[in-house]
Amino acid sequence: MATVPASAKVVVIGAGIVGNSLVHHLARLGWRDLVQIDKGPLPNPGGSTGHASNFIFPVDHSREITDLTLDSMRQYKEMGVFTESGGFEIARTEERMEELRRRMSSAKAWGIEAELVEPAFVKEKVPFIEEDQFIGAFWTPSVGVVDSLRAGTIMRDGAVESGALTTVPNVEVLGLDVEDGRIRRVRTDQGDIETEYVVIACGVWSPKIGDMAGVSIPLTPAVHQMISVGPCPQLSEREGEISFPIVRDMDTFCYERQHGADMEVGSYAHRAILHEPEEIPSIEQAKLSPTEMPFTSDDFDPQLEQAYELMPELLGAEGAEMRYAINGLLSLTCDGSPILGESHVAGLWTASAVWIKEGPGVGRAVAEWMVNGHSEIDVSHSDIARFHPHQLRREHTRLRTTESFIKTYGIVHPAEQYESDRDQRLAPMHESQQKLGAVFFETGGWERPHWYESNAGLLEQYGDAVMPREHEWDARWWSPIINAEHLRMREAAGVIDLSAFEVFDIEGPGALDAVQVTCVAQCDVPVGKVIYTPVLDPKGGFKSDLTVMRLGDDHFRVVTGAAHGPADRQWFAAHVPAGTTLTNRTDDVVTIGLWGPRARDILASLTSADVSDAGFGFLTCREIAVGDVTVLASRISYVGELGWELYVAADDAAGLWDTLLDAGAAYGAVPVGIGVYGTTGRIEKGYRAFGYELDAERSIVEAGMQRPKVKAADFVGKEAYLAQRESSPAAVLCTLVVDDHTSASGVKRYMLGGEPVLTRDGGTLTDGHGHHPYVTTAGSAPSLGKHLLLAYLPPAEAVIGNELAVSYMEELYPVTVGSVDATALLDPSNERIR
């Protein structure tokens, strides 16, 4: 029997699917001296892995989750623990059929075989289903079930046999010691372990363990109810664990999955039943296991009736009884993504809120990330550094998961907004915006006006130029007012609230080194220069793209987007040398954008400073007085217009906002929302956005953002970037123009993003990575009167004028390649910015 060693390179806490996969991959990548502990016994310590339903549907709307799932399936197959069963997602309503058509888009975009089928097709494969209960289904032949406990054992034992790993079960973690911001030691009931790294991979208990080191891991244990009914004669007459496809009854939020002679019925339809990590019973206190909580049958009864309606002959078969019923605990997060990566405590990593379908893929990605500094699959949406302070509160997780639980099988619009726990971060001018009828969308807790109802009067002025959308889905979470604001900005000017920008200052003797080593662009520039730059990881993938202002010899200000701001801040903080400081200024500096052909006139009317092109050049910044307020003005643009970002103290922001609107009114300026700033303004200019076009799997060269020269100074990712420049890209980011929007029914349809790009007659395209092109951003280009799409195409297809198609809701629409590099379709020579 192994005992707890006194020291280790890595201590992995947890022996579920994630911990087991992680130790396997760390060992495979050559790390030694690994120690894995779990409070429970092996092979089933009592966590969520032990009671998982273990089935995998590969198609998800998220590329990251799909990639992790596909990688996990590959690993399960290699271990011989995957059984392919096929799976149906059935639709009881026409609205759901439309959602399944959208699912077809994702399947094609990610290259997963799938088709929409009639009820008779389902009946043939699942003879005990009632055909009249549904109208169609989404068929994925590659769906299957896995033995996650066996997989865990194989991976763990392999690492032990290789001599890299010591696993000790039945060990309780009592504390985590942090010294000088770094993890040093794990204290257990069987001795302390001195260690360089700790990975918290203990699922629903992770928040409790994280708290021991002052790290918030914002997940909540939540109940997923499941019953098992059998023996069913229809099932027991066939050999093996599963011989019928799994059925997801999407509109009743439940699934039916054969398990030997039994049919498991699981539900996501009940009220959200959340627990606290500290309130999970011990193994001794639990009847079955800590994560198999007592079944609350009242919550399940409505599901039972719906399941019975779908499969009465099976679930009502003679002798078939409900032999097992649990309230199984699993992990949920506020945004539905896992929690991975290094915390703010150096060396303390997390790999939590991971489901069976992602487990081995996450194990590999986190192991690569620990060993190499980056992972093959981009997992930035799951980075623990993504959370803003308000998201680290347990209350936030509780409210958001309560809201989202019912959407597990729901039809979620890509722009859908949460309703709970809003109004966490309000711009100083929020009240004014409310009076203007702002429709708020949330980013990083900030309430950002997406458009202003006060601009509704512009609709009449611009008429059809606002490109109204006929179909409710296309127009949901959207307004033609966005396009009207866009047109007015291009015609006169717009005032845009950018309070949500993440702003941090790096000051001190090492400030230049800190920005030089993180940024691709030359940062050793004169004071007063503004730099737009990619930020890369060591393998040359995007960490971010952002702007840097040199405010002094030893003072740089970094400005980045709200959504990814905390992760960027953590990345820069890790590169700030001792004696130099990084200060978060997000809450005390507010940014207001002023752009449009009249922007200079408006600013000039409010300041005595020289704001002419000669007096205030593009990509420069300096402090000026606007009215009686001092602002840091930065001449830059993300919407392709002349203008400035004005940085102002939070206390002065509401006044400046009113001043700009008042003064601007005479020049035709209106308040403009993020609908313009985030989509229409930039897409006409071909500006890329992190999280859409730019991520860790994309390079500067593929994104068409390379400059003629590379700076001499060293920076993260330089070697990889230099290599990328020498070879031809595997994919090229292009702007596509939709040529005709007319669907078969005659209704004009407008893509929203995520759709597959195909040959004109619907054939599959494949790029040099083996990936299939899909739309990274879709949006109106009102100044062009077109709907534009951005997508990475195979280089051979990236030819201006090339005629292709986009598939939307299972219909093909013709598109033409309009631009093959960062050249803008609107104002390609950037006259408007001058």
Add this chain to the structure above:
Amino acid sequence: MTTLVCIKRVVDSSSEVVLTDDAQAVDGRYAGFTMSAHEECAVEIAVQLGDATVMTLGDADAVEQLRAALAVGCTAATHVVADPQTFGPADVAREIAAVVRDSQESGGGHDLVLLGNDAADSGDFQVGIRLAYELGWPVVNGVTNVSVADGQVAASGAGPDGHETYRLPLPAVVTVLEGGVEPRYPTVPGRMKAKKVAIDERTPTAEPAGPGRVRLLLPPPAPSDVQILGKGAEAAPAVVDVLEQLGVLSR
């Protein structure tokens, strides 16, 4: 021939008993609630005999156990709504007797009352005998099998000298020990049907009388007598030694 089967909502079993904060009861938040294993067998017997009514004395949550019994085949349910922690065995026996008498008066009546041998939480072993005394009916305790024929109930189970069978005239009271029958799980249609049965709610006929509970105490944890003999093939000789000591093997 109708049977009344009496059940009690109790905390399900787990290896560590958890008490409520006021130490008045076992806490079911981790292990959940059930009826005792003896009562599950009593319900199974009642259902096999046919025309079974289930009753309990308990708080509002005890409906869950009534529905569980309905889901496996009981056809009617009576709920005496009261705090079971304050009702001692004499109080419970009195309330059951009242239900039986009221049923007789309304023309229905029960020929046989089945109970569990003892409740899993309080373990008083008293309610069956007190009920029989109250009703003036014959009683047999601790049997595992029950059958009815020709107005007689045959109740059998293990006794000190071997298997014992008792025959008594109906009406009668019988308390059941687990082990003679295999309780069934609910079927899906059974559960759906149970949900729709109207439960007859009653209030207790009298306030509880007699001794009350001060608080519950947990016994000190039993020292572990687990001894690790070794791991893998190396443990084999030690296992052989143990089996030899136990007399399972001889060399």
